[in-house]
Amino acid sequence: MKKEHIQHLYWRAAFGINPKAMQSLLDKSRKSVVDLLFYESSNYIPLKIDTPEFDTLTFEEFNETKKIHRAYIEKSKLKVKELNHEWIHKMSFSNETLREKMTLFWANHFVCQDRFILYIQKFNNTLRQNALGNFKDFVKAISKEPTMIDYLDLKQNRKNKPNENFARELFELFTLGVGNYSENDIKESAKAFTGYNYNFEGDFVFNEKQHNYDFKHVFDKAGRYDGDDIIDIVLEQKQCARFICTKLYSYFVNSTLNQAHIEDMTDVFYSDYHIETVLKYMFTQDWFYSPEHIGTKIKSPVELIVGMSQIVPVTFKETEQVLGIQKMLGQILLYPPNVAGWKGGKNWIDSNTLMLRLKLPSALLSDGKIDTKVKGDFYDSFSKYYENRKGNTKIKAFIDWDIFKTNYEEVEIEDLNNYVLQSPINKGTLNYLNRLSKTSKLDYCVQLMSIPEYQMC
Amino acid sequence: MDRRKFIKNSSLASSLFLVPSFVNAFSQMVTSETGYKRLVIIQLSGGNDGLNTLVPFRNDDYYRARPTIGLKKEGLINLDNELGLHSSLRPLKDLYDQGYLTIINNVGYPNPNRSHFRATDIWQTASDSNQYLQTGWIGRYLDHFNQKPDAAIELDESLSLALKGDKLNGMAIKNPALLYKTTQDPYLKNVSKHYQDNHLNEHNLGYLYKTLIDTKSSARYIYETSKTYSSNIDYPKHDFSKQLKTTAQFINSGLNTKVYYASLTGFDTHIYQLNKHKRLLKVYADGMKAFVKDLQSKDSFKDTLILTFSEFGRRVNQNSGNGTDHGSANTLFVIGGDLKKPGVYNNLASLSDLDNNGDMKFEIDFRTIYATVLKKWLHVNDQVILNKSFEPLDFI
Numbered sequence: 001m002k003k004e005h006i007q008h009l010y011w012r013a014a015f016g017i018n019p020k021a022m023q024s025l026l027d028k029s030r031k032s033v034v035d036l037l038f039y040e041s042s043n044y045i046p047l048k049i050d051t052p053e054f055d056t057l058t059f060e061e062f063n064e065t066k067k068i069h070r071a072y073i074e075k076s077k078l079k080v081k082e083l084n085h086e087w088i089h090k091m092s093f094s095n096e097t098l099r100e101k102m103t104l105f106w107a108n109h110f111v112c113q114d115r116f117i118l119y120i121q122k123f124n125n126t127l128r129q130n131a132l133g134n135f136k137d138f139v140k141a142i143s144k145e146p147t148m149i150d151y152l153d154l155k156q157n158r159k160n161k162p163n164e165n166f167a168r169e170l171f172e173l174f175t176l177g178v179g180n181y182s183e184n185d186i187k188e189s190a191k192a193f194t195g196y197n198y199n200f201e202g203d204f205v206f207n208e209k210q211h212n213y214d215f216k217h218v219f220d221k222a223g224r225y226d227g228d229d230i231i232d233i234v235l236e237q238k239q240c241a242r243f244i245c246t247k248l249y250s251y252f253v254n255s256t257l258n259q260a261h262i263e264d265m266t267d268v269f270y271s272d273y274h275i276e277t278v279l280k281y282m283f284t285q286d287w288f289y290s291p292e293h294i295g296t297k298i299k300s301p302v303e304l305i306v307g308m309s310q311i312v313p314v315t316f317k318e319t320e321q322v323l324g325i326q327k328m329l330g331q332i333l334l335y336p337p338n339v340a341g342w343k344g345g346k347n348w349i350d351s352n353t354l355m356l357r358l359k360l361p362s363a364l365l366s367d368g369k370i371d372t373k374v375k376g377d378f379y380d381s382f383s384k385y386y387e388n389r390k391g392n393t394k395i396k397a398f399i400d401w402d403i404f405k406t407n408y409e410e411v412e413i414e415d416l417n418n419y420v421l422q423s424p425i426n427k428g429t430l431n432y433l434n435r436l437s438k439t440s441k442l443d444y445c446v447q448l449m450s451i452p453e454y455q456m457c
Numbered sequence: 458m459d460r461r462k463f464i465k466n467s468s469l470a471s472s473l474f475l476v477p478s479f480v481n482a483f484s485q486m487v488t489s490e491t492g493y494k495r496l497v498i499i500q501l502s503g504g505n506d507g508l509n510t511l512v513p514f515r516n517d518d519y520y521r522a523r524p525t526i527g528l529k530k531e532g533l534i535n536l537d538n539e540l541g542l543h544s545s546l547r548p549l550k551d552l553y554d555q556g557y558l559t560i561i562n563n564v565g566y567p568n569p570n571r572s573h574f575r576a577t578d579i580w581q582t583a584s585d586s587n588q589y590l591q592t593g594w595i596g597r598y599l600d601h602f603n604q605k606p607d608a609a610i611e612l613d614e615s616l617s618l619a620l621k622g623d624k625l626n627g628m629a630i631k632n633p634a635l636l637y638k639t640t641q642d643p644y645l646k647n648v649s650k651h652y653q654d655n656h657l658n659e660h661n662l663g664y665l666y667k668t669l670i671d672t673k674s675s676a677r678y679i680y681e682t683s684k685t686y687s688s689n690i691d692y693p694k695h696d697f698s699k700q701l702k703t704t705a706q707f708i709n710s711g712l713n714t715k716v717y718y719a720s721l722t723g724f725d726t727h728i729y730q731l732n733k734h735k736r737l738l739k740v741y742a743d744g745m746k747a748f749v750k751d752l753q754s755k756d757s758f759k760d761t762l763i764l765t766f767s768e769f770g771r772r773v774n775q776n777s778g779n780g781t782d783h784g785s786a787n788t789l790f791v792i793g794g795d796l797k798k799p800g801v802y803n804n805l806a807s808l809s810d811l812d813n814n815g816d817m818k819f820e821i822d823f824r825t826i827y828a829t830v831l832k833k834w835l836h837v838n839d840q841v842i843l844n845k846s847f848e849p850l851d852f853i
Contacts, residue, residue: 183571
């Protein structure tokens, strides 16, 4: 498989790849490279942080007094932040890179938020466990997660007073997309999801007393349906497979859609709703490697942060800082803007986020400084700018330059851009880069990571 | 706008751009001489419950629909013996008494959408309910009237669709000093200087470069201009009032910007609505009070129009969780120092004659309000921006 294609596959299906790891893939076929990618992700290793104060907690202890309850919630909120930090770390260093990428994808599909650590951690692992599995099982599992039951008010969905929030988002965001259902389908389906609840341990509980056992009229069918039945009925519609495949295509291939390719994917996916099958199909098609797709996607903030670690491993030391960076870039994991999640693409970019994106690599890797020395130039023109800088908060992180040196040992400094960047370089910028005095591979790496082209994958 | 006025406006604007350090001396003149109109848009995100914001306290249907969350007459601020403001909105009553507030009821659009995401897009793009537009109405205002990105500023870390045009985007700015400082990095300055614009603009990468170049020039202008004014007014401690404070700083320093966009989130009150809603409305009203005072201190209030909307109202009937589900038509606030029809603009729609979903029927299309503001306040051709003709209202 060609170097450019391996890099493209790894940027889309994972978070990038370094030249050393790529070496053994160069003489393999596309199929075996893709197979290997799935093989490496066949393990499911849950993300777990230490939660000693919650592990043996009972409902009575948790709610002993209002004050105690509030204190637990505050502790829990800190733990959710810690989970965010550990998730970033897991994506950066896990061997199951495809599974982690898919977990990230699904987290922006089944969008949820929770301040109780055990439930949100459980939810996150349900995403991870089902990330490459069967979509039907996945949707059913999601509908029974305490975090989802809370987030979309399923607990308030009672026999005599239905709450439509979950039913609406199930159709609009999780399975069919806007315009493919009626208001009546929502009202009727909400009845089927009555009685959904969970116990303090986070296990799903079906409350028969609150369930509406009446007939429900949904999508030209009628029956005494429950929630799982509704999911079965919805997935019978090819539109559901099409909706998911459109989203996969838009995320992994290009936000400019090719309907013919999406229809082909839909046929594959509709046959058994197996996620792994449709992904494998997508990653092995010729069109997936078409030049118009390579290096043309704007990285999400998380792809940017995690992707940097594939070049120079970064271990953040302070949770608040990891969250702060995500906040400034416009994407805090576990804290979505709303139930529709992040829009992505150009939407990531505005004046502020772009400047921060360009400054982030140097802030992490070179104390905020980017060298501007050109060939034969001994005068440090940039030092003046940095002289006047007053105590910027330094990001506390462990930067493993040794790994970079090992992984990029075989790469000539003049060739470094072909490994760090996925996008062709603008002509003017390339001229400028060519004039720089490339004396250090490390400095040049930071310079490359500080141009707009590095924002692309 | 007539031609003479236009030339006067633009020549002043460009001289401001060239000599930012003299802005302080000019700013008074700009506001008083050219009557530089600004629009401030405030979005209450999540779907504000209009019926518990402006309460029809003489209507039995209201209390029947809301047995536990209906607001009692005694706690309300009486406006006209029919409608009462929520107790958190005392500052709005003061504006009402001074003729600075117009309340427009039953604002919506045909076939309302009840998804946050979609309804927000509809309001922000000014589309029909079944129409999907990729540009916002303020973004198209920038596009068509050839404004610079800094003509529209959102006081946030990210930019809403409302401010995204086809060729031009507005800017998202929370902290002008920080943005300026970042753009002064020597390496990044070199990169943006060397960039060659060879038909890359359509693509994502071209978009990044264009944003970089625009940001650099606008950040300098905004920073240099806005630092000439600092407010003496006490604002409540909340992110929302911080947005308003920065907006006032921009306006009072004479910044060329025409549209500001701020937002307050959390109005999605499906459960235990009462306390949460009370808190949110207080944040809104207390922020507005300080904001108006700040503008008045520099005499810029009369040239400022503040529009407050939410993506939808909420269901008339409360739900089982002591909250309300997504509804449709809603009440909209217009605040300004130069209103033609202050007070309650139109009667609240019936609470017994509801649509199939149990929601109030809309009377005024939200785009007639946009059209009014574009035509009568910003003095531009509203049809070009809205792609449709709407009969303007007469509140301004």
